[in-house]
Amino acid sequence: MFCFQCEQTTRGPGGAGCATDKGVCGKDEATADLQDVLIHQLKGIGQYVSRLRGLGVADAPADSFILYGLFTTLTNVNFNRARFVEMIAEAARLRDRLRAAYEAAAKAAGQQPEILAGAAAFAPADNVAGLLAQAKAASVIVGREEVGEDVIGLRALLLYGLKGVAAYAHHAEVLGESRDEIAIGIAHALDVLASNPTDLGGMLEEALALGRLNFKVMETLDAANTGSFGAPSPHAVRTTPVEGKAILISGHDLRDLHELLEATKGTGINVYTHGEMLPAHGYPKLREYPHLAGNYGGAWQNQQVEFAAFPGPIVMTSNCLIEPQPLYRNRIFTSGPVGWPGIRHVANGNYGAVIQAAQALPGFTKTVEGPALTVGFGREAVLGAAGTVVEAVKSGAIRHFFLIGGCDGAAPGRNYFTEFAEQAPDDTMILTLGCGKYRFNSHDFGTIGGLPRLLDIGQCNDSYSALVIATALAGAFNCGVNELPLSLVVSWFEQKAAAVFLTLLALGVRNVRLGPTLPAFLTPAILDILVSQFGVLPITSAEADIEAALAPRIAAE
Amino acid sequence: MSEITLITRDGAKLGLAAAPTETVLEAAEAAGLFLPAMCHEGSCGLCAAQVTQGDYALRGGAREAAPDGAIPLCLCMPQSALTVELPYPQSGISHHSVPTRMAEISGISQAGSGAVILTLALRPDPEFGTAADFTPGQYMEVSIPGTEIKRAYSLTNLPNWDGTLEFLIRLQPGGAFSTWLAQTARPGDMLSLRGPVGRFVLDETSPRPRVLVGGGCGFAPLLSMLRHLADFQDMQPTHLIFGANTEAELAVAAPLEDLAAQLPNLTVCCAVWHPEAGWEGFSGTAADALAQYLDGDAGQPDIYLCGPPRLMEAVMRVANERGVPAARIYSEQVQAR
Incomplete structure (x- = not known):
C-alpha cells in the first residue's frame, strides 16, 4: 500500500505516505491496493471514452461509472474491499464494451482504430490474491525512481484534483444535472494520466485546465442544488433535540436527505443533519419538511463520539466515514459511494431498514432548548444584500472580508482556524463554507450594519457560490478579485479541497493561505511554482496572518 | 501498574490502571472504555488529549510535540500516576458496561439429538428500545428466573430491530439450566439476560479465506x-x-x-x-x-x-x-x- 492523498497522511523522516498495513484513515492495505487497481482501470476507460468522444460518440453509463468509481476512492468514503473486487470486475466488462464500441465507431468513420496499450489493455486477475499482486504496478508512485519526485507529485495533484472534480460531478449527476463538457474533460484528464506524463509544464497546464473544468462542475452542482431545492436563504437551525424518534444523516448528498425526508414523512420520526449536511437547512424545499428537526453534532472527525451518543440510526452519505465503533455498528447505514465491511448499505432510496431501526431505538426522550446556527447565505442571499455590503465597505464599516473555509480534521494544528476567526477584528466580515466552520460557528460574532458578521455560504460543495460572491463584489468595486479587501484562508483535508484549490489557481485567485499543512504530494519544486506564480501561502499563526492580510497592499501583490 | 485518571470535558473522572508498556488507550479498552481513536499510530490526532500530571513515555520513541501540547493516547505509556484531560464529554466514551435486559420466552423447539432452539423476545428498554443489538459470534448470560443460576449461550440469529434472540442449546442431562428448560420453561416466561458479551467475532477487514x-x-x-x-x-x-x-x-x-x-x-x-x-x-x-x-x-x-x-x-x-x-x-x- 502507498497512499498520500489526504492531509493526515503519515509524514516521517523517510518521506510522506501511508505505506504500512493500514492508513491513518483506517483504510487497510488490501482495500488501498484494490483502489489503486480500480483507478488504473478508470484511466483505461478514460482512454476509450476520450477517443469515443473524439468520434462524437457519448456513453452515459461509462461517464457515470467513472464519477462513481473515482468517488469511492476519496478519503473516508469506501473501505469495503469486497465492493472494490466487484467494481474491478465491472470496470473490466465496461472497458471491453468501450473498446468494441470505439473500434466500431472508428471504422464507421473510416479511421484505423488505435491499438491502446497500458491501462486500456490491463487485464485484472480473477481472484483477490492476483489483484493484490497487480496493485504495485498501479500505484501512484510507480516509476518514481525513473521519473523523479516532481513528476510523481504533479501526477498526484492531477489525480487527486480529478477525484474531487468527479465527486462534485457525481453530486450534481444524482440530482439530474450532467454536462457533456464535464464528461469530456474528466475522460481527457484520465487519458492524460494514462499516458504517464513526464512534462512538468504540460502537467501544470492540465492541472489548471482541471481547475477550470471544476469551476464548470461546481456551477453545475449549484444549478442542481438550487434547481432541486430552491435558492438557499438565511435560516436559524435548531441544534438541540426534540422529543421523539430520530434519524441522523451526515455527509453531503442532498438527494439522499430529500429521499429520507420523503420516506419518513408521516412516520413521526425526526431527521437531524450532521457535519456537512447542516447547510441543507438553508434550502426552502428541504426545510419545508417539518420533521427536518435540526442539526446534531459537529464536523466529521467527531463522529465516533456523536454517533455513539445519538439515540437512533445514522445514515452516512458521501464522505467522510471513519471506522464505526461497536456501539453503533448495527445502526449506521451507508449510501451511494460509501461503504464499510459488515455495515448495511441503503440502495435505491430504500430507507425501510433505517426507519425500522429508528422505530426500535429510543429516540430523544425530551425536548431541549438551546442556541441556533444560522445558515443559508448562498450567493443569492448575499448578493441580495450586496447594496448594504458595498455601502458598508465604502463607509469603512467593513474593512476586510475573510473567507475561512474548507474541511475540518482532527489534527491539533487546526485550532489556527478557530483563532483566526475569533481574532479577526470586529470591522471584518467572515464568510465560511465546508465543515471547517464548526471550529468557530458557535461563536457569537455580532453584526455589521444589520448583517451577521459570520455568513455561512454552505458546504464545501458550494464553493461556486463563494466565487460568484467574490466576482460580484469585484464587479461592484470595479476591480479584480485579487484587488478586493478579501483574504482566503483555506483548510484542506481531502481531494474535494484539492479540486477547489486547482479552481482558485486556474481563476487567478492569489494569496490563498492553505493549511494546516501543505499537501504531502507537493514537492519543494512544485511548491516553489505555486508560491512564486500563484502566491499560495502556507499558514503561520493566526495573529501574524491577520496582520499581514490587513496590511496595506503593496503594488506587486 | 500506574493509576490513570481520565477527566472528561464535562468533569467526569474515570480511573484505570496501566502497565508501563501499555498505552492509555489500551488500558482504557481493557477496562471497557472505548475512547475515540482512528489510526493507532499517533498520526491522526483523534485520540490526542492533555496530560496535566505525571510522567509518560511514547511508544516508538520521543516525537515532536503537537502545537497545543496534546499527547496521542495511542502512544502514551504512563510511567507514573497520570492525569489526562479528555477534550470530549463522558458521552463520547463508548462504555462497554454490559447491558442487562428482560426477555420473554417466545418459543422452545426441538432441534434434534437433545438440542433445543430457544427463542426470546426482548422487552423494550429505555436505552436500547426494542433493538437486539449484538455482533454475530457474541453470547448472552441467561439467568433462570428466581435463582442465581446463570449460563452463557451464543446467539445464533442476526442482530435485529424487533428484539428477537435465538439460542441453540444442547440439553445436558442433570444440568440445572437444561433441566429447567426441558421441564419448567414455557412460552411467556420472563428471563433476565446480561449481554451481549464476547470478542469471538469475524474480522471482516481481513482479505484471507x-x-x-x-x-x-x-x-x-x-x-x-x-x-x-x-x-x-x-x-x-x-x-x-x-x-x-x-x-x-x-x-x-x-x-x-x-x-x-x-x-x-x-x-x-x-x-x-x-x-x-x-x-x-x-x-x-x-x-x-x-x-x-x-x-x-x-x-x-x-x-x-x-x-x-x-x-x-x-x-x-x-x-x-x-x-x-x-x-x-x-x-x-x-x-x-
Whole structure:
C-alpha cells in the first residue's frame, strides 16, 4: 500500500505516505491496493471514452461509472474491499464494451482504430490474491525512481484534483444535472494520466485546465442544488433535540436527505443533519419538511463520539466515514459511494431498514432548548444584500472580508482556524463554507450594519457560490478579485479541497493561505511554482496572518 | 501498574490502571472504555488529549510535540500516576458496561439429538428500545428466573430491530439450566439476560479465506456468523468444519443447507467421529478434518474455532503444526454444564 492523498497522511523522516498495513484513515492495505487497481482501470476507460468522444460518440453509463468509481476512492468514503473486487470486475466488462464500441465507431468513420496499450489493455486477475499482486504496478508512485519526485507529485495533484472534480460531478449527476463538457474533460484528464506524463509544464497546464473544468462542475452542482431545492436563504437551525424518534444523516448528498425526508414523512420520526449536511437547512424545499428537526453534532472527525451518543440510526452519505465503533455498528447505514465491511448499505432510496431501526431505538426522550446556527447565505442571499455590503465597505464599516473555509480534521494544528476567526477584528466580515466552520460557528460574532458578521455560504460543495460572491463584489468595486479587501484562508483535508484549490489557481485567485499543512504530494519544486506564480501561502499563526492580510497592499501583490 | 485518571470535558473522572508498556488507550479498552481513536499510530490526532500530571513515555520513541501540547493516547505509556484531560464529554466514551435486559420466552423447539432452539423476545428498554443489538459470534448470560443460576449461550440469529434472540442449546442431562428448560420453561416466561458479551467475532477487514471449526455447542456462534455472511452476500471463500460424535448430532446443522445456497463460496465438511456403517462423509474429529483441509490447497486462512476444551486443544495443535500464526486464530471455548 502507498497512499498520500489526504492531509493526515503519515509524514516521517523517510518521506510522506501511508505505506504500512493500514492508513491513518483506517483504510487497510488490501482495500488501498484494490483502489489503486480500480483507478488504473478508470484511466483505461478514460482512454476509450476520450477517443469515443473524439468520434462524437457519448456513453452515459461509462461517464457515470467513472464519477462513481473515482468517488469511492476519496478519503473516508469506501473501505469495503469486497465492493472494490466487484467494481474491478465491472470496470473490466465496461472497458471491453468501450473498446468494441470505439473500434466500431472508428471504422464507421473510416479511421484505423488505435491499438491502446497500458491501462486500456490491463487485464485484472480473477481472484483477490492476483489483484493484490497487480496493485504495485498501479500505484501512484510507480516509476518514481525513473521519473523523479516532481513528476510523481504533479501526477498526484492531477489525480487527486480529478477525484474531487468527479465527486462534485457525481453530486450534481444524482440530482439530474450532467454536462457533456464535464464528461469530456474528466475522460481527457484520465487519458492524460494514462499516458504517464513526464512534462512538468504540460502537467501544470492540465492541472489548471482541471481547475477550470471544476469551476464548470461546481456551477453545475449549484444549478442542481438550487434547481432541486430552491435558492438557499438565511435560516436559524435548531441544534438541540426534540422529543421523539430520530434519524441522523451526515455527509453531503442532498438527494439522499430529500429521499429520507420523503420516506419518513408521516412516520413521526425526526431527521437531524450532521457535519456537512447542516447547510441543507438553508434550502426552502428541504426545510419545508417539518420533521427536518435540526442539526446534531459537529464536523466529521467527531463522529465516533456523536454517533455513539445519538439515540437512533445514522445514515452516512458521501464522505467522510471513519471506522464505526461497536456501539453503533448495527445502526449506521451507508449510501451511494460509501461503504464499510459488515455495515448495511441503503440502495435505491430504500430507507425501510433505517426507519425500522429508528422505530426500535429510543429516540430523544425530551425536548431541549438551546442556541441556533444560522445558515443559508448562498450567493443569492448575499448578493441580495450586496447594496448594504458595498455601502458598508465604502463607509469603512467593513474593512476586510475573510473567507475561512474548507474541511475540518482532527489534527491539533487546526485550532489556527478557530483563532483566526475569533481574532479577526470586529470591522471584518467572515464568510465560511465546508465543515471547517464548526471550529468557530458557535461563536457569537455580532453584526455589521444589520448583517451577521459570520455568513455561512454552505458546504464545501458550494464553493461556486463563494466565487460568484467574490466576482460580484469585484464587479461592484470595479476591480479584480485579487484587488478586493478579501483574504482566503483555506483548510484542506481531502481531494474535494484539492479540486477547489486547482479552481482558485486556474481563476487567478492569489494569496490563498492553505493549511494546516501543505499537501504531502507537493514537492519543494512544485511548491516553489505555486508560491512564486500563484502566491499560495502556507499558514503561520493566526495573529501574524491577520496582520499581514490587513496590511496595506503593496503594488506587486 | 500506574493509576490513570481520565477527566472528561464535562468533569467526569474515570480511573484505570496501566502497565508501563501499555498505552492509555489500551488500558482504557481493557477496562471497557472505548475512547475515540482512528489510526493507532499517533498520526491522526483523534485520540490526542492533555496530560496535566505525571510522567509518560511514547511508544516508538520521543516525537515532536503537537502545537497545543496534546499527547496521542495511542502512544502514551504512563510511567507514573497520570492525569489526562479528555477534550470530549463522558458521552463520547463508548462504555462497554454490559447491558442487562428482560426477555420473554417466545418459543422452545426441538432441534434434534437433545438440542433445543430457544427463542426470546426482548422487552423494550429505555436505552436500547426494542433493538437486539449484538455482533454475530457474541453470547448472552441467561439467568433462570428466581435463582442465581446463570449460563452463557451464543446467539445464533442476526442482530435485529424487533428484539428477537435465538439460542441453540444442547440439553445436558442433570444440568440445572437444561433441566429447567426441558421441564419448567414455557412460552411467556420472563428471563433476565446480561449481554451481549464476547470478542469471538469475524474480522471482516481481513482479505484471507476463512475456516470455521465448531464442535458440540460450538456450532452456535458460527451459525450466527454464517447467517451474517449470507445476509451481506459475502464472496470470500469460507470453509465450515462441523464436528460431531455421531451422525444424529448433525441434525442441528439443518440450517446449513439454506446458507450454502446463499453463500456460493461456502464449503461444508461434517466430520463424524463415530459414524455408523455406510457414512460417506468425513470420518474423524473436527481436528482431523482441519488437518486434511490445511494439508490441501487452503491458502492462508483465518481460523475461527469454537468448541469444548479437548477439541480446542486438538485443533490448536493441528494449526500450530501447520504454521498458522496465533494472530490468525480466533477462538472461544464452550463448556457443557
